Amino acid sequence: MLDDLYIGLGANLPHPRFGPPKSTLEHVLTLFPDHGLRVLARSPWYESAPIPASDQPWYVNGVVRAATALSPSDVLSELQAIEAELGRQRVERNEARSVDLDIIAFGNMILNGPRPPIVPHPRMADRGFVLLPLADLAPDWRHPATGERISSLVARLPRDQVTRPLQETPGSGA
Incomplete structure (x- = not known):
């Protein structure tokens, strides 16, 4: 069982x-075990401006570290099944959504296609x-393809990208 699977969650x-969004994402985590995914750790929730910039609402995002015996393609299928259970329909790229689940990294695997999933996620290194x-989850993590430390990747993020810890007020459900 691989216990070094990182999954991004957003809404x-x-x-x-x-x-x-935060309540929906917390519900998603309760669905993982029925889909062959055991959550080992979860990051704090963050809020982020849409990329590319638009008038969409801000996102709530987080990352989980999970264990699974599934293959990368089976994990992708299960994540898409969860999205479908929650009514996600893919109509256009970068659209607003009530749930978005992505494989960020799967151990040290590098998968470049021709079929999905592409691992590590092809745009992860550019996304705060x-x-x-x-x-937060893996301060010593290194990008499987480049070997770069997470701290170096974070330091290179564009300054105009806004991602910050989610500020919650009691009872807000943010």
């Missing part, structure tokens, strides 16, 4: 049944909403 729309929560 910027409320779910009709589970409420605000992935790197900051991942750094």
Whole structure:
């Protein structure tokens, strides 16, 4: 069983049944065991401006470290099944959504296609909403393809990218 699987979670729309993005993402974590994924650790929640910049609501993001006996393609299928269970439909790229689940890294595997999943995630090194929560979980993590330390990747993030710890107010459900 591989216990070095990192999964990114994000949402910027409320779910009709589970409420605000953070509540929806916390519900998603309860679904993981039924899909062959055991959560070992979870980052704090972050909020981030949409990329590319738009008038969409801000996202709530986090990363989990999970254990699984599934293959990368089976993990992707299970994550997409969870998204489908929650009503996700892919209509256009970078659209607002009530749930988004991505394989960030799968141990030290490097998979470049031709079929999904591409591992590590091809845009992870440019996304604060992935790197900051991942750094919380695995401060010594290195990118499997480049060997770069997470601290170096975080230091290179564009300054105009806004990702910050989610500030919660009691009862907000953020």
